[in-house]
Amino acid sequence: MPFGGNDWLALTQEETLEPDIPIIDPHHHFWDKRSERIPYQRYLLHELADDLNAGHDVRSTVFIEARAMYRAGGPVEMRSVGEVEFVQGQGAASATGLYGPARAAAAIIGHANLNLGAEVEGVLDALHEASPYHFRGIRHSVTWDPHPEVDNTAAHNMPGQLASDKFREGAKVLASKGLTLEGWLYFPQLPELADFAKAVPDLTIILNHIGGLLRVGPYANGGEELMDTWRKGIAAVAACPNVVCKLGGIGMPRTGFDWHTRTTPIGSEELASDMAPIINYCIEQFGPSRCMFESNFPVDKVSYSHHVLYNAFKRLSADYSETERADMFHDTAARIYHIG
Template identity: 45%
Template sequence: MLDPGLPIVDAHHHLWDRPGARYLLDELLYDTGSGHDVRATVYVQARSMYRADGPEELRSLGETEFANGAAACSASGLYGPTRACSGIVGMVDLMLGDGVVPLLERHIRAAGDRFRGVRNQTAWHVAPEINSNPVPPRPGLLSEPAFRHGAARLEEHGLSLDIWAYHTQLDEVLDLARALPGLTLVLDHCGGPLGAGPYRGRRPEVLADWSRRMRLLAGCSNVVVKLGGLGMAVNGFGFERQELPPSSEQLATTWHPYLETCVEAFGARRCMFESNFPVDKGSYGYAVLWNAFKRFAARASLDERTALFSGTAINTYRLPSSS
C-alpha cells in the first residue's frame, strides 16, 4: 500500500444482492480493509432492496432502510474501524415535482442523519450498446421542467443531487446547474467520458470534447465532481477484457488526462475520489485502485490530498468530522 496512513472517504459505492452478483456489507468491508485507511464510505442509489409491494413511489424507501441498516451494523464497531454508509444517497423520483416533499421526509426519517442526497437514473445515449443501467432511463430527463421542479425541493431540505451522465449529456447538466445555483450537484464518474459503441477508437476526439464541456461546468460553483468510475465498459478502456487486471501504474497513467483535467478545472476542494464498487470491481481490485489515485496525487500538496481523499466528501455530504 502506498501512503497507508492517508485517511480516505470512499465517496461512492453500492451494495446489492442480485443473481450471480452479491456485494453486501461483508464484501465491502473486506475491500475497505485491504490495507488503505478507509475511514468512511458513501452509499449511492443502485435500485437495491426496493420494497416488493406498496405504492410505486414508496418502494425505493426499502433501499434507504437497507443502506441505513448496513450503516448501523458498521457503526457498532463490531466489524472494524470503517464507518460504512456514513452518508446515504437514495432514490426519490424527482419527476413528481412538489410531490417529492413528503417522500424526502420519509427517507430522512428512515435514515436519520445519514440521508444526504438523491440520485435518479439519468445516464442515457441513443446508441443501444451504451448502457450502464439495468433499467434504461428516459431521454432528456435532466431538462424536464418537472424534474427541475422536484430537484429544487432538495435544496430546501439541505440535500444534494448526484448525477450520473455521459459526456454527451454535460450540456444538460450545465443548464441544470445554472437553473438551480443553490443546489449542490455532484457529478459522478468524471462526467462519463465514453469510449464504447460509436466512440470506440476516437479517444483524442472524445477527450477534447469532454474537456471542453467539463471546463464550462466547472464555472458553476455549485458543482463538485467524483474522480473514478472509469472501469466500466462504456468508458472503453478495456480493463475488464485484459488477461490480467491492470496495475496501479497502468491505471494512473491511463486516467491521468481525465483526473488532471478535473482537478485543474474544479480545484481539489471540489473533487473527491470514489471506488464505484462493485461496478468497477470487474476491472481491478480495491487496493490497486486507491494506489492508482495515490500515484496520481503524489505531487499534490497536503491540503489538496486531504481534500481529494476525504475532505471534499466530508464537506459535500456533511459527514462526521471523525471520518
C-alpha cells in the same frame, strides 16, 4: 467477460502506499442481485469490509443508490424507501466495529423521482425518516443516449429530463431541504447538466464518474475529437460553483480501457499512468477542493482491486500539496456529505 472475481484480483498484490492518508470512499453500492448475470452479484457489508480492510486508512464510506432492496409493494414512488431502510441497517452493523474500523454508509444517498415535481417532497420525507442521521440526498440517473448500442439503464429512461419543468421543480424541493443530487449521465449530456446547475444554483450537485465518458460502441473510434467534446463538457460543468466532481468510475468497461480483459489484473503504477490525463483534467477544471476520489465498487471491481485503485490514486496525486490531497481523499467528501 473472461476474467473477474476475487481469485483473479488476488493475482496482483501490492504493498500499501502512504497508509496514513485518511480516506472517505464517497461512492459504493450494496446489492444482492441474484437473478442478474453480473460479476459481483452479492456486495453487502461483508464484501465491502474485505475490500476496505486491505491496508488503506479508509475512515468511512458513502452509499449511493443502486435500485436494490426496494419494497415489493405499496406506491411505486415510495418503494425506493426500502433501499435506505436496508442500508441504514448495514451502516448500523458497521458502526459496531465488528467489520473493521471504517464506518460504512456514514452517509446514504437514496432515490426519489424528481419528475414528480413538488410531490417529491413526501418521498424525500420518507427517505429521511428511514435514516434520520445519515440520509443526505438522492441520485436520479438521467443517462440517455440515442444510439441503440448504448445501454440506457436509467430507471426513468427518457431524454431531456434535466430541462423539464417538473424535474426542476422537484430539484428545487430537494435544494430547499438542504439535500444533494448525484449527477449520473453520459458525456454528451454534460452541457444539459451545466444549464440545469445554473437553473438551480442552491442545489449541490455531485458529478459522478468523471462525467460519463463513453469510448465503446458508437463512440469507440472517437479519438481526440471525442475527448475534446468531453473536455468542453467538463469545463462547462466545472464553471458552475454548485457542482463537485467524483474522480473514478473509469474501471467500467464503457470507458474504453481493456483492464477487465487481462489475464493478470493491472497494477497501480500502470493504472495511475492510464487514468492521470483524465483525472488531472477534472482536477484542473474543478480544483482539488471540489474533487473526491471514488471507488465505484463493486462496479469498477471488474477491472482492479480497491487496494490497487487507491494506490493508483496516491501515485497520480503525488505532486499535489498536502492540503489538496487531503481534500480529494477525505475532506471534500466530509464537507459535501456532512461526515463528522
